[in-house]
Amino acid sequence: MSKVTVDYTDYFSGMIKRMREDGLLMVTSSADGKPNVMTIGWGTVGILWSLPVFVVLVRPTRYTYSRLEEVDEFTVNVPSKELAKAVLHCGTVSGRDNDKFKDMGFTAVQGKMVKAPIIEECIMHYECRVVHENDVIPEALEKTIINDAYPQGDFHRIYYGQILATYADENALQKLKS
């Protein structure tokens, strides 16, 4: 499938719908180039410090967290509905013990601007470089959210990724709508 450059604001409704329904696939790289993939259900897109950004949340207990400390770059990949099982798998097993790229038959294609690869089988891709990180502060968080999202008290680190490149399948709009 040939990929074309798009604006980072394109296909926003479709991307959010996929995030809400199954999740998106966030890919990191270790220093020696081994990719790992994690499912994310939460994130925001917009402008911060005059830069286009994709903001993602990662719990400190996650393998992805330790990898981001190593290489502060990531890609966000928007899967089609057909990949729902793979997305679920990537959200339930850890990359510490599993090669999820291999398990899922995902093709890692070198990022254009970052060390982390994209997943070729996905519809749309954002390449990001972390320009800021801070933490969810329990004392400043709505009580119902603490109960619903943090029963284990493992509050997220928030990563602010400057979007360096965005591209998608040529028929992305159609695929996102299906």
Next chain:
Amino acid sequence: MSKVTVDYTDYFSGMIKRMREDGLLMVTSSADGKPNVMTIGWGTVGILWSLPVFVVLVRPTRYTYSRLEEVDEFTVNVPSKELAKAVLHCGTVSGRDNDKFKDMGFTAVQGKMVKAPIIEECIMHYECRVVHENDVIPEALEKTIINDAYPQGDFHRIYYGQILATYADENALQKLKS
């Protein structure tokens, strides 16, 4: 102009374009119901903690900051290009010394879900309630951003607003494109 309910992901490209070009108008309310408006050039939209959110940045030196400590609700209003001068004005004078609603001839219409009003003359409106706040951490921020955005060292507080209602002019798409 009659307003219709829209999805919070609708018109995203147009909203971001207006934010980048002139800025959006963020409205807060004091405890006694007096509205104030501030221009924002930075913000993100998406899903956090399974909630639709509009994330905005406010410097602690701003009048809006003290007001959010009073009433933790706000609206974000997307102005047309015709309002460019008003948006500039709202970004350069403080509500401490000026009634910007009156100065600009803005019509404050009561929010449906929050105490802060919307600006009727704008194209699109998000009503938000703060569910979390944290701060930009200088030590974890890209050096070039510190130099460009914080020469005075007044690092932003980040407000995470759960979007409770989104609505727009019936011809919003056309107005955002013009």
